Amino acid sequence: MASTEAAGQDAAERDAAAPDAAVPGIPAPGTAGPDAAAPDAPAPHTTAPNATVPNTTGPNPTGSNPTEPDSAGDIAGLEAGLDALDSAPPPRTPLRRLLLHKALPPITAVALILAVWKLLVLARITDDYKLPDPTAVWHSLRQLWLNGTLFDIIWTSVSRGLLGFLAALAIGTPLGLLVARVPVIRAALGPILSGLQSLPSVAWVPAAVIWLGITDSAMYAVILLGAVPSIANGLVSGIDQVPPLYLRAGHTLGATGLRGTRHILLPAALPGYLAGLKQGWAFSWRSLMAAELIASSPDLGLGLGQYLENARTDSDMPGVLLGIILILLIGIAIDLLIFTPLERRVLRTRGLAS
Amino acid sequence: MxxxxxxxxxxxxxxxxxxxxxxxxxxxxxxxxxxxxxxxxxxxxxxxxxxxxxxxxxxxxxxxxxxxxxxxxxxxxxxxxxxxxxxxxxxxALMFQEHALFPWLSAGKNIELALRLRGVPRPDRRPEAERLLELVRLGGAYRKRVHELSGGMRQRVALARALAQDSQxxxxxxxxxxxxxxxxxxxxxxxxxxxxxxxxxxxxxxxxxxxxxxxGQRVVLLxxxxxxxxxxxxxxxxxxxxxxxxxxxxxxxxxxxxxxxxxxxxxxx
Missing domain, CATH: 3.40.50.300 (P-loop containing nucleotide triphosphate hydrolases)
Structure with a gap:
């Protein structure tokens, strides 16, 4: 009985607020308990005070005029009904159906690809050293696992990638904010940032190697050059898409300048920013693999790129394929484990995704 | 007449x-x-x-x-x-035709942001937001997301947020x-x-x-x-x-x- 509660509370609140504002036709505050404001009061009664006290109120600058209890209870009930009708919670999909619809299709696709691969091997369409059996790749993986280097290789690359990505985040975010908010900077840097996005970051590797040598710094430089434009551009488009209404509303609430940026602009731009981060990660990972492949040296730890390059020089095709598959899987895994949940959460709280 | x-x-x-x-x-x-x-x-x-x-x-x-x-x-x-x-x-305080509530905040937090920008100290914000929601008869809506509210409820939250500015x-x-x-x-x-x-x-x-x-107490025609x-x-x-x-x-x-x-x-x- 939410409506009765609301009505009762309402009557009590009004009594407390205006104890001396008794108007003829309205019960005295002491007697007007929750009962008087019950929503089941007869409908014709609700208009009665209107007709019996026409001139006691009128222009009312100090505003000590309570509405009569019957009408208030009536409205509270009506309001509760409208609220209930208008805001039904969306139905939840059960976990089994979710798994069936989300997980089954990609698993089937992977199984099909493996089947086609196996068939091509069985059909002997090419030499064994060009297209090895899937099981050969599996054996390479097992070997890496057994001699304990699998996680070292993965961790070397992933830690580089994530560290580089965080650095790109730290540079790309303020850069994007500046480009979005300062017209001169936008005019100067906007086209360059967009252009850099279409420049394959492999192109930076020779320059980075000459500047910094075959070092970790060169790797990070390539990651930064690949990821910073994506992150900055994501933030710029996120900010551009912020509805002006939010900024106006923020302005009237007193959120101007830095407070406006922090409380209104950045949260409002978050969906676009996250899309930029997602792309930034993809670019970081790609750039890093390009750098590791080209600038591989025994002095640097063994990462996935170097592993791939070593397998190529050894003409170890199962190793090459394993390297490619691992690079792909890790790129997908980071996206699925970090960025997709983040993005979904942000969109869901805003009612932009189911 | x-x-x-x-x-x-x-x-x-x-x-x-x-x-x-x-x-x-x-x-x-x-x-x-x-x-x-x-x-x-x-x-x-x-x-x-x-x-x-x-x-x-x-x-x-x-x-x-x-x-x-x-x-x-x-x-x-x-x-x-x-x-x-x-x-x-x-x-x-200003209320718009569209509710202009911030979708990244819950109904209650929208009001708390207005209180915060007004300089209300942190411990007082939550009770004040709850009181304002109560005033527009949305006592249970503190945690509700903007998209979960009906058009009328959104405007009531927007009214509560406008009142949170404590403007005359x-x-x-x-x-x-x-x-x-x-x-x-x-x-x-x-x-x-x-x-x-x-x-x-x-x-x-x-x-x-x-x-x-x-x-209105007064109607001005432009x-x-x-x-x-x-x-x-x-x-x-x-x-x-x-x-x-x-x-x-x-x-x-x-x-x-x-x-x-x-x-x-x-x-x-």
């Missing part, structure tokens, strides 16, 4: 100055599109208006009369070309225009109730004559292109009114006639 009086524009400006006011608008002119792009188009011309503390004034006009522009000027979102706007208190003046820009008739009725009731409990002054912009008469104060009415019908009250209907007919005359004038050129 509803008990109404009509005041002449010139009479009113003569007595305007020197009296207490929630807002005093003096000789406001506003033009758009000068600087190279053709001649400046005047939108508002010599607007004079004083709203007494605690008064509820409805600003009525056809589309293009500049009523939203005037509201934006009072809210400080834009500057007048000439003239003066004097506020009795702090920065006014509430500006409303056709806040109920996008709602269905029943919800709008309920919100009229709600707004009247909230207004009567506080010392709030309200400047309510609408193109709906009955809404203006239902809510002419169009450029916007000028054409006429105004004092509404002496006691609150709570209903939109179907005969007195509301009678005065609405009178004001609608005047509004139509005003609109017809533009077809003659």
């Amino acid at each position: 509803p008990p109404t009086t009509t005041t002449d524009r010139h009479e009113r400006t003569a007595v305007a100055s020197g009296l207490p006011a929630a807002v005093r608008i003096e000789h406001i002119h506003k033009s758009f599109g000068s600087a190279g792009s053709g001649p400046a188009r005047p939108v508002l011309e010599d607007i004079n208006l004083r709203i007494r503390p605690g008064e509820f004034v409805c600003l009525l006009g056809a589309s293009g009369c500049g009523k939203s522009t005037l509201l934006g000027l009072v809210a400080g979102l834009d500057r007048p070309t000439s003239g003066r706007i004097e506020l009795g208190g702090t920065r006014p 003046l509430l500006l409303m820009d056709e806040p109920f225009a996008a709602l269905d008739a029943i919800t709008r009725d309920v919100l009229h009731e709600e707004l009247t109730r909230v207004w009567s409990r506080t010392s709030l002054s309200v400047l309510f912009v609408t193109h709906n004559v009955r809404e203006a008469v239902r809510l 002419s169009s292109r450029p916007g000028r104060v054409a006429r105004e009415w004092t509404v002496d019908i006691p609150q709570p009114r209903r939109i179907e009250d005969p007195a509301v209907a009678d005065l609405s007919v009178e004001i609608t006639e005047e509004l139509r005359r005003e609109i017809r004038r533009h077809g003659k050129h």
Whole structure:
């Protein structure tokens, strides 16, 4: 009985607020308990005070005029009904159906690809050293696992990638904010940032190697050059898409300048920013693999790129394929484990995704 | 016959100055599109208006009369070309036609943000937000996301957020225009109730004559292109009114006639 509660509370609140504002036709505050404001009061009664006290109120600058209890209870009930009708919670999909619809299709696709691969091997369409059996790749993986280097290789690359990505985040975010908010900077840097996005970051590797040598710094430089434009551009488009209404509303609430940026602009731009981060990660990972492949040296730890390059020089095709598959899987895994949940959460709280 | 009086524009400006006011608008002119792009188009011309503390004034006009522009000027979102706007208190609160709640915050947090920006210390924010939600009869909606609320509920949260600014003046820009008739009725009731409990002054912009008469103590009619104060009415019908009250209907007919005359004038050129 939410409506009765609301009505009762309402009557009590009004009594407390205006104890001396008794108007003829309205019960005295002491007697007007929750009962008087019950929503089941007869409908014709609700208009009665209107007709019996026409001139006691009128222009009312100090505003000590309570509405009569019957009408208030009536409205509270009506309001509760409208609220209930208008805001039904969306139905939840059960976990089994979710798994069936989300997980089954990609698993089937992977199984099909493996089947086609196996068939091509069985059909002997090419030499064994060009297209090895899937099981050969599996054996390479097992070997890496057994001699304990699998996680070292993965961790070397992933830690580089994530560290580089965080650095790109730290540079790309303020850069994007500046480009979005300062017209001169936008005019100067906007086209360059967009252009850099279409420049394959492999192109930076020779320059980075000459500047910094075959070092970790060169790797990070390539990651930064690949990821910073994506992150900055994501933030710029996120900010551009912020509805002006939010900024106006923020302005009237007193959120101007830095407070406006922090409380209104950045949260409002978050969906676009996250899309930029997602792309930034993809670019970081790609750039890093390009750098590791080209600038591989025994002095640097063994990462996935170097592993791939070593397998190529050894003409170890199962190793090459394993390297490619691992690079792909890790790129997908980071996206699925970090960025997709983040993005979904942000969109869901805003009612932009189911 | 509803008990109404009509005041002449010139009479009113003569007595305007020197009296207490929630807002005093003096000789406001506003033009758009000068600087190279053709001649400046005047939108508002010599607007004079004083709203007494605690008064509820409805600003009525056809589309293009500049009523939203005037509201934006009072809210400080834009500057007048000439003239003066004097506020009795702090920065006014503003409610829009769209709810303008921030979708990344819950209903309660939207209100808390307003409190925070006003400088309310952290421990006081939550109880105050809950109290304001209670005031608009949304006690259980603190954690609700904006998209989970109906249109009427959103506008009630928006009203609570506007009240959280603790301003003496509430500006409303056709806040109920996008709602269905029943919800709008309920919100009229709600707004009247909230207004009567506080010392709030309200400047309510609408193109709906009955809404203006239902809510306002004074109805100011703006002419169009450029916007000028054409006429105004004092509404002496006691609150709570209903939109179907005969007195509301009678005065609405009178004001609608005047509004139509005003609109017809533009077809003659």
